[in-house]
Structure formats: C-alpha cells, structure tokens
Amino acid sequence: MSDTTLAKAEFDTESDISDYIALLKPRVMILVVFTALVGIIAAPIEVHPFTILVSIIFIALGGGASGALNMWYESDIDSLMRRTRNRPIPTGKITGDEAKAFGFALAGISVLMLGLSANWFAAALLVFTIFFYVVIYTIWLKRWTPQNIVIGGAAGAFPPMIGWAVATSGISVESVLMFSLIFLWTPPHFWALALFIRDDYEKASVPMLTVTHGRRSTRNHIFFYTISLALFALFTSFTSLGGWVYLGTALVLNSLFIAMAFNIWVRGDHEAEEDNFSVERRFFRYSLVYLFLQFGSILVDRGLGTNFSWGLL
C-alpha cells in the first residue's frame, strides 16, 4: 500500500464528533429524555429544577451508553443491514473496542452521577435498564427468539420509572402504569418496522417475527397487540395517572391507532409491496407521535390540575 492510499484510508476512517453522537442513538435518547421527564414531573414530590436537569442529562447518557454498547455488540449484523450499515462501527469511523470503552465509561459516569444528583434507587434502576438492554435484549434475546422485542421492550419502558424514582426514591402504581404503556407500545411499533425491512433482518439472520413466522402472522400480531395497548391506555385514564386531557387524548389517539392497525391487518403482501409499504410506514411514524402525545397528556393534566381525584388504582 502506498503512502497516498494509506493517508486516504486514514482520512476516510477518521471519526469526528458526530460519529460519537451517533453512537448514543440520539433519536432513542429523545424518547428516553421525554418519558423520564414525564415520570419526574408526574410524581407527587417536587424536585428542584436543577436536579431535574442534571438527572435527565444522566438518564439520557445512561441510555446513550446502552446504545453505544448495543452498536459494539451488533456491529457484525449492522454492516449487513441497509438501515444500520452507515453507523460509525460498520463504516470504520470508530472501532468496536473504542465503542465498548466509550459505552462502559458513559454507563459508569451516568449511574454514579444519577446516584449523586437524585438517589441510589434511581441509579440502581438505571443500572438495571442498561443491563437489560445490553445483556438481556442485545446479547441474549435479539438473535434467539422472535419474542426479542416483546420482552426486550422492557428496556425502553424503564425511563419514566427511573424519572418517578428520581422524585420519590421508589416505585408506585403510577410508575408501573407508565412502564406498561411503553411496554405494550413497543411490539406493534417494531413489528411495523420489521414489515418493511424484513429482508434486512433475514440477511442478518435476526429472528424477527416477519422472518420466523412471516408477514401475515406479524400483521395479526400488530392488530391484536394494538388493541391490547388501546384497552390498557384507556384503562389508565381511570387510574391516578389519568385526567380529562389524558382521557380525551387516549380516545382520539387509540381510535386512530386501532384504525391504522386494522388497515395493516387486512392488507396482503402483494398490495403492500405495490405501494412500498406506505400503510406500514405511516403506522410506524404515527406510533412515535402516539407515544409523545400520550405521555404529553399526562404532563398537561398535571400542569392544569385536571387529574381525576378518584383513580381505580
């Protein structure tokens, strides 16, 4: 190899700050930050705004650490999938070892700082979340079972629980309800994605439901899980977490979600391929809006004082 090609190789693989930011999965981080913030603000104990800021930053960094460790472990399959092949490790911008060290360092710092800024119970929950995402989901479930995102979805459901723990140093019915809402939302969200990138998962030998049981079965699963989610979200309206704004939002959001899931259910593969899975893509995008608005309504009820004083739970 000549000096020129060596220099070009070094230039092509030299990372910049954006590659390290990409390792943290910033889009997932937005979800983590928002739901954790709802958890803190919805809690009955007031927390100093600066403590909220610091706690949210380190919960987000803990989520980012999970993302970096996930990318380290999955770099082999990331390079095979169109959706992920431009991530920093497959492109050679960051080595696997660098990502691993970065992930572990961030995990340590975020847990320590959350313990110091809030309390050690919240920090312990953050440790468990990172462990669950990296070890249970990434290393164990993802390549083993089509139930990977059903069980693994718990990792993404912990942030509001951590937020609640920042304020209360504990767990309560409300934080379990917020956890369950995200837990039930995760499967239809990811199965919609799996419908339109099924071939990627097959190429990478990831046993997503679309690969192991086919798209027909996945459509059935999406429809019935969406109904379960909608029933649970409506039930939550009548608990101590609910309120007038939550109830109104839940009615609108869940009616739309069921209608969109129904459209996915009745479609065949031929029809979907003809319009490049437009219905499935719309469902996937809508699911993100759904979660933000549903959690946002909890905040609005708290802000306006429109919570129901008579919760079933």
Add this chain to the structure above:
Amino acid sequence: MNFGVEHELHKRRMSKNIGIGVVLVTFVALIFGLTVVKVTDGDVSSAIAGAASSE
C-alpha cells in the same frame, strides 16, 4: 513543509477536541450547580441573603 494548509482530517480532529472541551466545561458547571443546590437545600436565594446578612 507547509503547516498552514488545514486538511479535512484536522477539522475532524478539531471537532472532537472542541466536543471534549464543551463536555468537560458542562460537566464542571453541572457539578458546581448541583453542589450549590444540595448545600443550600434548593433555596439558593435565601442562602445568599443569609450569608450577606451575617457578614
């Protein structure tokens, strides 16, 4: 040898250096702010007023 020409490579390294700098300064600011909030029990203005009146 000409050191004046800045290569894209140097810009990328510079972006990392600036990034680390910003992170460190932010970290120090967070620790300082958190210390003030904890020491004053969240009531920063009363603590400052109390300190001023005792002087």
